[in-house]
Amino acid sequence: MLGQKKWKSVLLLLIAVMVLSITAIPGGNAYAMNVWGIYKEAQQLEAKGKYTEAIAKYKIIAAEFVKTQQYGNASNIYRNIGADYSILGKYDDAVASWDLEALYAGKVGQTQISIAAKRKADALRSSAQLFVETEAAKLGNTNYHQAIFEPKNGALIGAYAELDPKVHNAKTSNPFYTEGFPQLTGKKHAAYLLYFTYGNPLSSLKSHIEEARANGTALQLGIQPIKGLNQVQDDAYLHQFAQEIADAGIPIFVRFANEMNGDWVPWNGNPKLYIEKFRLVANVIHKTAPDSAAMVWAPGQIPEYNIEDYYPGDAYVDWVGVSLYTIFNPTLDPLKKGEDRSSHLDKFDLIYKLYADRKPVFISEGGVSYMYPEKLQDKTAWSSYQLKQFYMTLPMVYPKVKGVFYFDSNHDASNRVKYYMLSANAKLLEAYKQSIASPFYLSTVGDESPIAYRKISGATVEASTQKVSAYVKSWTPILSKVTYEIGGKVVAATTQLPWKASINFAVYKGKSITVVVKAYDSNGKLATTQKVPVTVK
Structure with missing residues (x-):
C-alpha cells in the first residue's frame, strides 16, 4: 500500500497530466484533445479555402457539443458552419446553420447572440407563398371588423x-x-x-x-x-x-x-x-x-x-x-x-x-x-x-x-x-x-375592392385556370424572373411583380401536386428553388 503522502503525490501527478491533455475552444468549457484537434483541423482547412471539408469537421464537433449539452459551444460552431456555407454560396444551408446558432445560444441565455444569428438567417432566408385572385364578395366578412370608415376588402x-x-x-x-x-x-x-x-x-x-x-x-x-x-x-x-x-x-x-x-x-x-x-x-x-x-x-x-x-x-x-x-x-x-x-x-x-x-x-x-x-x-x-x-x-x-x-x-x-x-x-x-x-x-x-386574394400554399385551389401571384423572398434583394413548374414542366413564367401568371389547374383535378417556384436574380442567375404543395379540388 502506498503511504498517504505518496498517494497524494500520485493523484496530483495524474491531475496535472489530465490538465495538460485538455484545452478549450474559445467561449466554452474544456474538452478532450481529440475534439480540439478536429477544431484546429477545421480552421486549417478554412485557411486553405477548403470550406466543404472544414464544414464536415465542424459538424462532428457540433454534434458532440449538442450531445453533451454544451450549447454555448454548439452555437459558436454553428456560427462558423453558417459562415463557411455563405462563402460557398449555399445560402439555404447557411440559414439552417444560423438558425441552430440562434437556438443553442438561446438555450444558454445568450439573447443578443441569438437575436443576431436570427437576423442573419432571416436576411438570407428564401421562401415562396402562392395566392390566387378571387372575387372579394366570396370572402364575405372574413376580413371585416365593422369599424368606422373600414372597407370590407381593399x-x-x-x-x-x-x-x-x-x-x-x-x-x-x-x-x-x-x-x-x-x-x-x-x-x-x-x-x-x-x-x-x-x-x-x-x-x-x-x-x-x-x-x-x-x-x-x-x-x-x-x-x-x-x-x-x-x-x-x-x-x-x-x-x-x-x-x-x-x-x-x-x-x-x-x-x-x-x-x-x-x-x-x-x-x-x-x-x-x-x-x-x-x-x-x-x-x-x-x-x-x-x-x-x-x-x-x-x-x-x-x-x-x-x-x-x-x-x-x-x-x-x-x-x-x-x-x-x-x-x-x-x-x-x-x-x-x-x-x-x-x-x-x-x-x-x-x-x-x-x-x-x-x-x-x-x-x-x-x-x-x-x-x-x-x-x-x-x-x-x-x-x-x-x-x-x-x-x-x-x-x-x-x-x-x-x-x-x-x-x-x-x-x-x-x-x-x-x-x-x-x-x-x-x-x-x-x-x-x-x-x-x-x-x-x-x-x-x-x-370596396372587387378583388381579394386567397393563399393556396399548403391549401387547395380550384381545378380551373387561375390567376396566380407570389411573394418570393430570397438572399438577393432584387429578383428579375419567376417560373412555375408542375410535374417537371414549366407552366408559366413572368418578369414582373407580383409574379402574376395564369395556370390551368384543371389537368391536375383531384391531385396533390407540387408547384416548383424558381426565382432568378437581377443577372438572370437562379437564386432559389422553392417547392409549394397544393391540392387541386
Missing part, C-alpha cells in the same frame, strides 16, 4: 403630400395637394395626412378641410401633444376640438400621439399615463363625433419590445396604424457585400399579427428611401423594387390591411435627409403608379 390609399412643391403650393394653394397629388400619381387618393399640434384650434386647418370636402377625401390628423401628456385634460379645449371634428363634414382619422414607443417623442416613457390620456381623448371623440372620426392608435415599427405596453384597449381604438419606413442599410448584410437584404413588407408583420384579427390595420405613414443618406448613394433600383413588392404583395400576404399612406417628402429632420419624394425621382414615381393601379387600392372612403 385598402384606402393616402399620402402626406403638403411638403412636395410639385403638388402643393402653401402660399397660393395652386396647386393644392388634393388635386396635385392625384395628377402626379394618376389616381385619386382617399385621404391625406396632416400633422397637428394639440392645443391649436381645428379651424387652423380650415383650408385643408374645405379642400378635402370639395374633393371627397378624408384627413388623417397626426395629433402631437408637444408639451407632453399632462397637457391633455378633460377641459373645454378637448370638447371644442371634438365638436369641430364633428362639424367638419369629412371623415377624420384621429391619430393621437403616434410613435409613443420611441424615445424621440416627448410622450414616450410612461405607458400608464399614455393609456390614460388616449382613453380620455377617445371617450370625448367617440361621444361627440361618433360618425365623423376614427380613433387611431399608431406606434412606430421600431422598437418592437414595448409596443404592446402602450395599447389602450379595444374599446378605445378604432384602427391600428404603424409608421413604417425603410432606409438603405448595408451594415447588417451577413455576406458583407454592401447590400440591404431586408424586406420592407416583412416589417409590417408584427403589427399585423398582434392586431389584425381585432382591428383594421394600416400603414399610417411610411416609405422607402431612394438614397443611402450616409453615403449619398443612389439606390433607386432597390427602392423601386421594394416599393412595388410592398404595395403589390401587401393585399396577398396581409389581406386585412385597410389603408396605406405614403410619405411624399424629402424630410431633413435631425440633419439627415430622408429621400421619399416621388416628384424628385421619376423611376420611384413610376413604381408607385404601377403599385397603386390595382383595384384593391381604394380612392374614396366607402369604396
Whole structure:
C-alpha cells in the first residue's frame, strides 16, 4: 500500500497530466484533445479555402457539443458552419446553420447572440407563398371588423403630400395637394395626412378641410401633444376640438400621439399615463363625433419590445396604424457585400399579427428611401423594387390591411435627409403608379375592392385556370424572373411583380401536386428553388 503522502503525490501527478491533455475552444468549457484537434483541423482547412471539408469537421464537433449539452459551444460552431456555407454560396444551408446558432445560444441565455444569428438567417432566408385572385364578395366578412370608415376588402390609399412643391403650393394653394397629388400619381387618393399640434384650434386647418370636402377625401390628423401628456385634460379645449371634428363634414382619422414607443417623442416613457390620456381623448371623440372620426392608435415599427405596453384597449381604438419606413442599410448584410437584404413588407408583420384579427390595420405613414443618406448613394433600383413588392404583395400576404399612406417628402429632420419624394425621382414615381393601379387600392372612403386574394400554399385551389401571384423572398434583394413548374414542366413564367401568371389547374383535378417556384436574380442567375404543395379540388 502506498503511504498517504505518496498517494497524494500520485493523484496530483495524474491531475496535472489530465490538465495538460485538455484545452478549450474559445467561449466554452474544456474538452478532450481529440475534439480540439478536429477544431484546429477545421480552421486549417478554412485557411486553405477548403470550406466543404472544414464544414464536415465542424459538424462532428457540433454534434458532440449538442450531445453533451454544451450549447454555448454548439452555437459558436454553428456560427462558423453558417459562415463557411455563405462563402460557398449555399445560402439555404447557411440559414439552417444560423438558425441552430440562434437556438443553442438561446438555450444558454445568450439573447443578443441569438437575436443576431436570427437576423442573419432571416436576411438570407428564401421562401415562396402562392395566392390566387378571387372575387372579394366570396370572402364575405372574413376580413371585416365593422369599424368606422373600414372597407370590407381593399385598402384606402393616402399620402402626406403638403411638403412636395410639385403638388402643393402653401402660399397660393395652386396647386393644392388634393388635386396635385392625384395628377402626379394618376389616381385619386382617399385621404391625406396632416400633422397637428394639440392645443391649436381645428379651424387652423380650415383650408385643408374645405379642400378635402370639395374633393371627397378624408384627413388623417397626426395629433402631437408637444408639451407632453399632462397637457391633455378633460377641459373645454378637448370638447371644442371634438365638436369641430364633428362639424367638419369629412371623415377624420384621429391619430393621437403616434410613435409613443420611441424615445424621440416627448410622450414616450410612461405607458400608464399614455393609456390614460388616449382613453380620455377617445371617450370625448367617440361621444361627440361618433360618425365623423376614427380613433387611431399608431406606434412606430421600431422598437418592437414595448409596443404592446402602450395599447389602450379595444374599446378605445378604432384602427391600428404603424409608421413604417425603410432606409438603405448595408451594415447588417451577413455576406458583407454592401447590400440591404431586408424586406420592407416583412416589417409590417408584427403589427399585423398582434392586431389584425381585432382591428383594421394600416400603414399610417411610411416609405422607402431612394438614397443611402450616409453615403449619398443612389439606390433607386432597390427602392423601386421594394416599393412595388410592398404595395403589390401587401393585399396577398396581409389581406386585412385597410389603408396605406405614403410619405411624399424629402424630410431633413435631425440633419439627415430622408429621400421619399416621388416628384424628385421619376423611376420611384413610376413604381408607385404601377403599385397603386390595382383595384384593391381604394380612392374614396366607402369604396370596396372587387378583388381579394386567397393563399393556396399548403391549401387547395380550384381545378380551373387561375390567376396566380407570389411573394418570393430570397438572399438577393432584387429578383428579375419567376417560373412555375408542375410535374417537371414549366407552366408559366413572368418578369414582373407580383409574379402574376395564369395556370390551368384543371389537368391536375383531384391531385396533390407540387408547384416548383424558381426565382432568378437581377443577372438572370437562379437564386432559389422553392417547392409549394397544393391540392387541386
